Amino acid sequence: MNTPTSNTLFLRAQQSIPGGVNSPVRAFKSVGGTPIFIKRAEGAYLYDEDGNRYIDYINSWGPMILGHAYQPVVEAICQRAAFSTSYGAPTALETEMAELILSMVPNVDLIRMVSSGTEACMSAIRLARGYTGKNKFIKFEGCYHGHADCFLVKAGSGLATFNIQTVPGVTAGVAADTLTCAYNDLDAVNQLVQQNKGEIAAIILEPVAGNMGCIPPAPGFAEGLRKICDEENIVLIFDEVMTGFRLAAGGAQERLGVKADLVTYGKVIGAGMPVGAFGGKREIMEHIAPLGSVYQAGTLSGNPLAMIAGYTLLKTLKDNPQIYQQLEDKTAYLHKGLDEVLQRSGIPYIINRTGSMISVHFSDKPVNNFADAATANNERFNRYFHHMLNAGIYLPPSAYETWFISNALEQADLDHTIKATEEFLAKEA
Numbered sequence: 238m239n240t241p242t243s244n245t246l247f248l249r250a251q252q253s254i255p256g257g258v259n260s261p262v263r264a265f266k267s268v269g270g271t272p273i274f275i276k277r278a279e280g281a282y283l284y285d286e287d288g289n290r291y292i293d294y295i296n297s298w299g300p301m302i303l304g305h306a307y308q309p310v311v312e313a314i315c316q317r318a319a320f321s322t323s324y325g326a327p328t329a330l331e332t333e334m335a336e337l338i339l340s341m342v343p344n345v346d347l348i349r350m351v352s353s354g355t356e357a358c359m360s361a362i363r364l365a366r367g368y369t370g371k372n373k374f375i376k377f378e379g380c381y382h383g384h385a386d387c388f389l390v391k392a393g394s395g396l397a398t399f400n401i402q403t404v405p406g407v408t409a410g411v412a413a414d415t416l417t418c419a420y421n422d423l424d425a426v427n428q429l430v431q432q433n434k435g436e437i438a439a440i441i442l443e444p445v446a447g448n449m450g451c452i453p454p455a456p457g458f459a460e461g462l463r464k465i466c467d468e469e470n471i472v473l474i475f476d477e478v479m480t481g482f483r484l485a486a487g488g489a490q491e492r493l494g495v496k497a498d499l500v501t502y503g504k505v506i507g508a509g510m511p512v513g514a515f516g517g518k519r520e521i522m523e524h525i526a527p528l529g530s531v532y533q534a535g536t537l538s539g540n541p542l543a544m545i546a547g548y549t550l551l552k553t554l555k556d557n558p559q560i561y562q563q564l565e566d567k568t569a570y571l572h573k574g575l576d577e578v579l580q581r582s583g584i585p586y587i588i589n590r591t592g593s594m595i596s597v598h599f600s601d602k603p604v605n606n607f608a609d610a611a612t613a614n615n616e617r618f619n620r621y622f623h624h625m626l627n628a629g630i631y632l633p634p635s636a637y638e639t640w641f642i643s644n645a646l647e648q649a650d651l652d653h654t655i656k657a658t659e660e661f662l663a664k665e666a
């Protein structure tokens with residue numbers, strides 16, 4: 238791809254924005270090269286400032302589940318904007334949004350809207366601590382729950398990509414209350430819980446992990462955590478920022494058939510607008526201000542443009558359950574095609590997939606946790622990324638990210654992706 242305008246824009250951006258980007262994974266730092274600057278997007282495709290077209294497997298890191306510039310969402314935002322963009326006072330729309338979410342997801346009695354997944358997760362942890370009166374919590378290596386201080390310990394996503402182990406600015410005191418263990422390792426969780434008996438407020442996890450590539454939970458893992466939490470009076474938090482409204486209308490809770498006490502949302506819930514939410518059991522949620530004294534607030538929380546965008550998308554998903562089957566079929570088709578060409582190449586690989594989350598690890602052994610993902614041949618992934626980009630296919634620029642399938646993708650797009658992969662493998666052999 239010829240991207241002279243992106244190259245110029247990136248040089249200019251670095252003069253006024255740290256690293257030229259407003260979120261680190263966009264920088265292509267680990268895969269090398271210059272990030273492409275996007276001018277517009279429609280359906281399954283991104284168009285850069287030089288007019289190149291790319292099949293999009295990031296989809297804004299999840300939200301664009303029906304593809305870009307989905308007309309009903311765009312129209313709803315435009316209509317609402319004429320009524321002013323924010324009031325800082327309640328609206329009927331916020332209640333409609335809450336009622337819609339409650340009608341779609343299990344085990345949520347009350348829900349509070351915020352403006353990002355980070356906010357949702359940090360608020361859920363504060364609430365779990367306030368509710369239980371305990372300080373420590375357990376997270377899993379390679380899981381990402383946003384950039385609040387307490388989560389930046391052995392985190393996935395950009396921290397894994399850039400190999401950032403400890404984050405300057407996060408105090409030792411804060412980090413000390415964050416306990417970590419390997420994903421899919423119930424014994425390790427049990428041990429931590431016994432070593433810190435009566436001190437653990439919460440266990441938070443991505444019920445299907447997507448920030449170390451895609452890593453599904455081992456059979457019994459989520460169920461085992463549920464049992465530990467019940468026995469030890471620990472709040473189980475499902476971070477469904479990635480999985481919510483993607484793996485099913487009711488998210489991972491529905492797909493896995495396991496109940497969480499608190500759930501966090503982001504990404505799809507806002508249809509590409511800045512939205513997050515946390516919700517759960519009434520008994521716990523009633524501790525949030527103004528009902529209780531666990532304080533949490535937001536000037537732009539429940540913003541009308543963000544709410545109408547999210548509402549329009551979620552209502553479409555609710556009213557058209559066949560969309561989830563279509564997403565499943567498309568991703569399964571891609572999975573099968575990639576599997577065939579990879580198998581034929583003789584290059585070691587693992588494809589992990591749950592629903593419309595999928596990723597390729599160039600690994601010769603199963604990838605069940607962060608250590609497995611880290612020992613894969615990630616230099617090969619970087620070459621793969623660039624080969625695909627050149628072929629007009631935009632994969633996440635890191636082996637530590639899942640690919641997000643949108644329903645705008647058509648068979649020709651998937652076939653092109655499989656064929657480009659085959660060409661890459663021929664070069665590598």
Ligand SMILES: *Cc1c(COP(=O)(O)O)cnc(C)c1O
Nearest residue numbers: 353354355381382383478479503
């Ligand atoms: C993206 C993500 C977050 C953070 O959401 P932001 O909106 O980027 O703050 C939290 N948890 C998970 C699982 C995510 O994938």
